[in-house]
Amino acid sequence: MSDAQTQLDIDREKGNFRYDVDYEFDAGTGLTEKTIDYICDVKDEPDWIRQFRKDALKKFLEKPMPTHWASKDLENIIFDNIRYYLSQGGQKPKKTWDEVPEDVKRTFERLGIPEQERKFLAGVEAQFDSEAAYSNIKEAVGKQGVIFMGSTDGLKEHPEIFRKWFGKVIPTGDNKFSALNSATFSGGSFIYVPPGVKVSHPLQAYFRINAENFGQFERTLIIADEGAEVTYMEGCTAPKFDTATLHSAVVELVALKGAKIQYITVQNWSNNVFNLVTKRGLAMEDAEVKWIDCNIGSRLTMKYPGVVMKGRGARGEVISIALAGDGQHQDTGAKMIHAADDTTSNIVSKSISVGTGRATYRGLVNVPRHLKGCKNNTECDALLINTNSRTDTYPAITVRGTGNACQHEASVSQVSEEQIFYMQQRGLTEAQAMSLSVNGFVNDLVRQFPMEYSVELKRLIDLEMEGSVG
Amino acid sequence: MQHLKIDNLHVSIGDREILRGLNLDLPTGQVHAIMGPNGSGKSTLAKVIAGHPDYTVTSGDVLFDGESILEMEPDVRARKGIFLAFQYPSEIPGVTIANFLRAALQARLPEGEELEATEYYAKLYEKMDLLEMPRTFTSRAVNEGFSGGEKKRCEILQMAMLQPTFALLDETDSGLDIDALKIVSHGVNSLRGPATGMLVITHYQRLLNYIVPDVVHVMVNGRIVESGTKELALKLEAEGYDWANEPESEAVGA
Structure with a gap:
């Protein structure tokens, strides 16, 4: 057991440290067109991305905060005080840990990342603030034609695949924070698995926020070609700061005919992080997208991984665990969009509220009238630890037409004094x-x-x- | 020989006094039975010894080998060697019996020491055989969906695994049919020995046919009103508790 304990840092205190780092590139605070030009220049990006980002900025500024349904705590994010791009120099991640600058390397060593990589991973990308410091894929996996690199490298080196799917699963204007990410994204993974290739070990990304008043906006795009299979895992930590930190990622998954993608998140953010993430997968004929999402830590998490089942027989699944500690709000759930016959979705959500912690489940299931043979199962269970803990459930299930079935179960339980x-x-x-x-x-x-x-x-x-x- | 001594114990829940000056001395190596009518405070006594937070001790003491345990948390008392077989055991959803017992045994080890898994399972299976429990039982969640008999057997299994110095059995016979009663009694009897003291709380004499006590106490209105040999239990069975009932005012004044 002690061996396995070193595999991943999700000790709540273990991530709470910080080494000083000199940033060579700093876009300063606040977000304007200039910020975007700065990011594009530093990253030496093609024009179409510069335009994409600027369009996204307009949408971000136009869109209101979703506080008519979501937590008012969102209003406490001061966008002008946030730093949108920080990197230590060198936009190209290193292929070996020896090349990674010492001050960044020791952070990841303390988090146990190189050790995990040796033990059980097919590839690792380690992002430090805005850029990946390290990115490597095991030779055997690379030889199968699997592409695993940062999003910037992906869009430059493989534009024919990247452009085809980028922003297609989650359009820029999907919500205010997907627009923000589209304007400012940096880092995250680009993965392509060729037809029929089954990646036997997981690929992992580790996201580390080190700087105060910082916004991390990684962008991940994973494409599993026909019959391919891949498992991706992400872990996240940040030190505790007195001021708020923003993490706003966009993750798009594309599972082509018969492909399987499993995406596992274990987040362990410190309690000052606003974690506002948009995640969605597209499942074509007989394909499967499965999100396993474990949310621990953060000040406010809003995350509803979704699957659009676009091909006949596609399957979507969200397994989610949320632990809302004292003073935290985990607002999580799932979206299942049935867009073809015989599609199946499954949502299992369990939340735990401790102390003044609040867990909210929001679910959306949509089966339109013209489809047949669609099934959804939704289970959401909440556990309350203290009498002042809180849980809410907002399921929105729309199943039309005949020959479609849905099942919804919800429960709330409390750890009783007698049980303790x-x-x-x-x-x-x-x-x-x-x-x-x-x-x-x-x-x-x-x-x-x-x-x-x-x-x-x-x-x-x-x-x-x-x-x-x- | 060790002693669990109850010394002039007064206990209330809210404004209501339930135990009114109770005295008892349970040494290791003996089995004592407490009998009494409903509401006499039998279960309260067991829970207070175990440290249930709902009850307030207003005076008197509970001494484990001369040391007061009243200020100790329930888990400290448990690790010292006090075990309560609950009348109504709680369910622990999702936690298997094997994991639960393992955690309980692990909690008794010094920090940094790990429970030896092979020995643990060998012992667990041995005790399950004794209680005629199928092996598949260990992978069921504690008390979840158990029948009354299964719950009681599970309590005795835990007792067998934790090997307490003093075991309190609260109405272990309730809800058992005669076959289950025999199995449970057999389990309890096999745990009798010079190192263990048992306090068997029961409403009916029936259980005492199978677990023969060294001493029988009769409890009425929060006090022990008579103690004697197992024949006392037979007398209660024949004559009921009426003879032992005192008017309320006398009991309080006594």
């Missing part, structure tokens, strides 16, 4: 009892995680619960 007493009577401390209850609650979902992650997830829950009882 019972466990304490067997010798467990109150905190151990709490965390065992929470682990039991998410147990069936955690089993779907790769081993290395499930062990860590349990440990993270333990740590979170240790801190939550007097």
